[in-house]
Amino acid sequence: MPMTRFPTIALFCAFVCAGCGTPHSAAHYTAISDGETVRVTMAEYDSAFRNPLKGFREYFMVGTDARRPEYPYPYGSLIKEYMQWNLLERNAADSVATVIAYSDHRWQGVEEQNVKVIPRVLLVWVEPWHGGWAKDPANRDDLNGWHWPEDLPGETGPYKQIPGSVGAYVEPQDSLTPISGGYFDPSFPDRVRNLVRKLGEAWDNDPRVAYVEMGIVGEWGEHHDPDLSTVFPPHDEPRHVAGRTWIPGMEKVLGDAFREAFRNKKVMVRYAYEFEDYDFGIYWDSWAQPQEMERGYNAMIRRGDYWRTQPVGGEITWNWGDLAKYRSFEAVVADDTTRHTVIEQIRNLHCNHLGGITWADFNDPVFARNAAELQKAMGYRFVLSDASYPCRIDRGEAFGMEFSLRNTGSSPFYYDWPVEVALLDVRTHAKVWGTVLDDVRLSQWMPGEDWDGTSYRIRPETVTVRARPLLGDDLPEGRYILALGILDPACGRPTVRFANTNYFTGGYHPLGYVGVGESESAPALDPADFDDLRSDTTLNYKP
Known part of the structure; x- marks a missing residue:
């Protein structure tokens, strides 16, 4: 015209x-x-x-933290859900119905609040040699402790906790001693394939699911302790020991299983230098930490433009490294240098969502302004x-x-x-x-x-x-x-x-x-x- x-x-x-x-x-x-x-x-x-499938992501310690009955935080459209293996599958014979039943229990009411979940299956919250403690037997949903299914034995190995530290060590005579059971049980690869198939049947078309974090291996399901590769040194030892610090072949087992099970939902993995042959997103759980620049930020930059089709997320973890000087998330983002670093990383890595805000006070006007700046940049x-x-x-x-x-x-x-x-x-x-x-x-x-x-x-x-x-x-x-x-x-x-x-x-x-x-x-x-x-x-x- x-x-x-x-x-x-x-x-x-x-x-x-x-x-x-x-x-x-x-x-x-x-x-x-x-x-x-x-x-x-x-x-x-x-x-x-607040908009779906982006921005600040919440997290609750199920069975411990009281989920708010009111409408979520101003920006809360996503909730991280750590899902214990033995509550999704008690043994290999359990059907997908067990996955669905426990998911329904954990995610009840999210539709009414326009919230989507990001599930991550885990077996171990914190290992005993890193200061972890057992699950509360009175709290079915407690994330602490081990969550091995009843027919897959947990780990037995040579690690000991360093007194007064969360670090672990191995006695010299045990320098080559492997870990038995758990991740290193001969049946573990097939058990992973069996579980992931059921997860796909339950979650791949579930409208409550936003994205799926791979998880399963390592503390918090973060793919370390043990590692999936030898690209970086282990956390507790100077060099890798197959069968103890890393699991040979497990990267391919997990990659193939998740690629086959999830055709609709986007899958995210912990480290950008792994799963390079797969079309997965990344969850980096140490944003703005100088100690993880090479392992996290730089590795993600080198990965290229995968962000065009796969989500990038994670959390600002302020209880370790250089961010340990802060005592709250509000303090982290109140620091101009740190906040600008986070925004620069959000923009350069094309970040979709970040966690860390669950206990933050949105009634604090200073925090509200800083949080708005980050929310506006994400997704x-x-x-x-x-x-x-x-x-x-x-x-x-x-x-x-x-x-x-x-x-x-x-x-x-x-x-x-x-x-x-x-x-x-x-x-x-x-x-x-x-x-x-x-x-x-x-x-x-x-x-x-x-x-x-x-x-x-x-x-x-x-x-x-x-x-x-x-x-x-x-x-x-x-x-x-x-x-x-x-x-x-x-x-x-x-x-x-x-x-x-x-x-x-x-x-x-x-x-x-x-x-x-x-x-x-x-x-x-x-x-x-x-x-x-x-x-x-x-x-x-x-x-």
Whole structure:
């Protein structure tokens, strides 16, 4: 269509976010009509907010920490779930029903809070020679201790705890003594394959699962003590001893098993220098730790652009290394140098989510500001810039529309959830009609690259979606609001939000008024009617 000078039909305002007290300018929302086409310009939502499958990730010591009954923290859309092997599979004969039953027990209610889980199976929380203690027999879900299934014996080996330290040592006469049982039992590889197959059957299509951390081997399931390779020295000894500090062949056993079991959910592994022949994401559990720069950060940088299809996550662990000088997560991110280091790593590694915040105080205004800065950087952040559509659409006919956006975050959205165009009731804002746009691939909306400390040198591309949705033929003629939404496939309702001020409670982003069977001459919405993204606690993915 030739460019036309439109008469201005626009509204401008500024309002204050009820959730955080931050002014949000809506001065760039306009809807302008030439009598045939409406052209819309939209304003970015200035603050951070909660969105699925990204941002701060929570964690609870099950059976010990009380999970909050209220809506999660302002940014809590993900929860890490350490899953004990012997509660998912008591013995090799257990069916997938045992995995499902225990998962249902642990994840009860997450759908109502619009939270997804990241499960990681573990066998050992902390070994006795590292100061670990046994599970509380009165607490079924306690993560402490060992969690070997009843028909797979635990470990017996030569390690001893260094007095007054969490470190371990081996007596000189035991320098080559292997560990028996546990990870080194001859049946262990087949038991891993058997369990992972069941995990895939239970979790690969479970809408509660965001991503799957591989886990299983090592303390906390972090692929060390014992290691899966000899790329780096062991933690407690100067050199590796096969059958004690590392498990020959286990990297391939795990890689093959998880690749086969999980065709839909993204799998993440602990170290970037392992599983190089597999298409997995990474969870680095020592962000901003100088002691892990080579083993973590640099190894992930060398891995290349795997982040385009696989998530990057982990946690800021502040109880060891240089970060041990801090006594809380609030203190970690309050330090300007450390916080800027974390943001630089988020941007350069294209981080999707980070843990460490479970006990943080979001009522602390200083922490709230620092946390918002990190949340805004992590994961995807889709910002609509403009859209166009006809002033009139007709029942039973297709109509042309388009909209443009940029991903100003650090990572893609890793699943192709549906994007919907909808018509809303002008009074209640309830959906009266909607259709999914074909050929829209959410996972291809990429962020920028090459962070310079302030912005990406390679700016994110502007994505323009052009579509011709077919309007239903049973819709009453009249005035409606045209809107966009990103749907969770589990429920068919919008749960992912664009970072824009034009928002209605319930998940839809209104573009402007449109006429069905009649032409709309005043398409501009009143920005005073927009709702605050961060304050909306109605979203959920219950079927």
